[in-house]
Amino acid sequence: MIEQVRDTLNRPLRDLRISVTDKCNFRCQYCMPAEIFGPDFEFLPQHKLLSFEEITRLTAIFTSLGVGKIRITGGEPLMRKDLPSLIRMIRQVEGVHDIAMTTNGSLLARHAKALKEAGLDRVTVSLDSLDDERFGKMNGRGYHVSDVLKGIEAAAEAGLSIKMNMVVQRGVNDQDILPMARYFREQKHTLRFIEFMDVGNSNGWKLDQVVPSSEIVKMIHEEMPLEPIDPNYYGEVASRYRYVGSEEEIGLISSVTQAFCSTCTRARLSAEGKLYNCLFASIGSDLRAPLRDGQSDEEIRELIREIWEKRDERYSEIRLNDTPGLVKRSKVEMSHIGG
Numbered sequence: 140m141i142e143q144v145r146d147t148l149n150r151p152l153r154d155l156r157i158s159v160t161d162k163c164n165f166r167c168q169y170c171m172p173a174e175i176f177g178p179d180f181e182f183l184p185q186h187k188l189l190s191f192e193e194i195t196r197l198t199a200i201f202t203s204l205g206v207g208k209i210r211i212t213g214g215e216p217l218m219r220k221d222l223p224s225l226i227r228m229i230r231q232v233e234g235v236h237d238i239a240m241t242t243n244g245s246l247l248a249r250h251a252k253a254l255k256e257a258g259l260d261r262v263t264v265s266l267d268s269l270d271d272e273r274f275g276k277m278n279g280r281g282y283h284v285s286d287v288l289k290g291i292e293a294a295a296e297a298g299l300s301i302k303m304n305m306v307v308q309r310g311v312n313d314q315d316i317l318p319m320a321r322y323f324r325e326q327k328h329t330l331r332f333i334e335f336m337d338v339g340n341s342n343g344w345k346l347d348q349v350v351p352s353s354e355i356v357k358m359i360h361e362e363m364p365l366e367p368i369d370p371n372y373y374g375e376v377a378s379r380y381r382y383v384g385s386e387e388e389i390g391l392i393s394s395v396t397q398a399f400c401s402t403c404t405r406a407r408l409s410a411e412g413k414l415y416n417c418l419f420a421s422i423g424s425d426l427r428a429p430l431r432d433g434q435s436d437e438e439i440r441e442l443i444r445e446i447w448e449k450r451d452e453r454y455s456e457i458r459l460n461d462t463p464g465l466v467k468r469s470k471v472e473m474s475h476i477g478g
């Protein structure tokens with residue numbers, strides 16, 4: 140039986156974002172800076188990762204509490220071996236109506252077809268610049284723009300629906316806003332601009348590096364007129380704008396300047412099976428132990444229900460009023476729970 144649970148702020152549980160690995164082949168400065176995630180950094184050993192069977196079992200339990208939308212993320216999800224098998228298993232779960240994946244795109248060219256055949260509906264590809272030198276620096280490993288563009292092409296050929304994500308940092312890649320907008324408008328892929336966020340403890344976040352979405356909209360509108368359009372669904376993270384007189388659109392994810400916590404329907408499951416109520420949470424609730432200790436689906440369902448019903452997190456809204464206080468608090472790393 141499907142039932143809709145709600146938290147203390149009356150927010151329904153609708154989305155489950157599953158991190159399948161904490162490893163990544165990139166070292167984006169805003170997420171996994173190389174000086175911290177260096178050769179000696181200890182990633183999770185295989186036995187601590189949830190198996191595909193455990194992830195699928197949890198997915199089924201989550202759908203019985205209202206989840207219909209699944210996003211696979213990481214680290215870099217395509218670093219996890221045999222990902223199409225997991226997609227195939229999740230596809231079988233009753234109640235799942237949308238399976239998306241967020242990826243840096245560098246390994247997508249070789250996996251897109253198998254992912255689509257396994258049942259993946261769509262991909263969101265992250266790309267912060269079309270300038271090869273800048274992109275190589277930003278990803279920390281010298282990957283080329285063409286590596287990602289080939290992935291996007293393969294995804295389109297495979298029939299996956301595609302969106303793009305660009306994190307904008309003042310003084311780092313703000314000069315790429317217009318070239319990215321022009322290019323992806325032409326390619327007919329929705330590009331979403333993400334305000335640089337103070338996730339984790341290691342990305343050296345400063346408020347003056349955030350380019351407010353309002354500034355981005357103004358800049359694009361001056362060259363290519365835009366008009367706001369309604370959200371696609373309740374709690375959509377991105378605010379949408381359409382290029383006037385066309386079908387193409389952009390999205391703005393304004394977690395710093397216009398927090399959207401009041402409609403946040405997202406639960407996050409880390410690769411080791413911890414459930415987080417918020418992207419900026421300090422601690423998660425362990426679901427791996429109950430899974431491995433032989434608890435029944437019903438017992439785990441009650442545990443998750445209890446966690447969601449007690450949920451009161453709304454970090455970004457609070458940050459608006461107390462940035463210095465919150466930045467100092469210890470938080471889970473983005474590469475651990477996947478954004």
Ligand SMILES: Nc1nc2c(ncn2[C@@H]2O[C@H](COP(=O)(O)OP(=O)(O)OP(=O)(O)O)[C@@H](O)[C@H]2O)c(=O)[nH]1
Pocket residue numbers: 210239241263302304333336375376377392394403405418455477478
């Ligand atoms: N602060 C905050 N940021 C979020 C949240 N969800 C997503 N983001 C940010 O927005 C980015 C884009 O999120 P996506 O996963 O691509 O967005 P989505 O809402 O699932 O996308 P669609 O399902 O296509 O609408 C993430 O990488 C995060 O940086 C959230 O709940 N809180």
Ligand SMILES: C[S@@+](CC[C@H](N)C(=O)[O-])C[C@H]1O[C@@H](n2cnc3c(N)ncnc32)[C@H](O)[C@@H]1O
Pocket residue numbers: 163169170212213214215216241242243244263264265304305306333334335336337338342473474477478
């Ligand atoms: C953590 S990554 C995981 C998936 C995959 N590796 C990727 O990069 O698409 C998910 C998303 O979080 C975004 N992200 C990471 N750190 C961020 C930050 N400090 N502020 C805003 N977005 C961030 C990335 O750009 C990416 O779109």
Ligand code: SF4
Pocket residue numbers: 163164165166167170171213214215243265474
């Ligand atoms: S944003 Fe994605 S690609 Fe970049 S370091 Fe984080 S997990 Fe890796």
Ligand code: SF4
Pocket residue numbers: 399400401403404405416417418419452453454455456
């Ligand atoms: S800050 Fe936390 S509560 Fe607010 S939208 Fe993001 S994940 Fe949801």
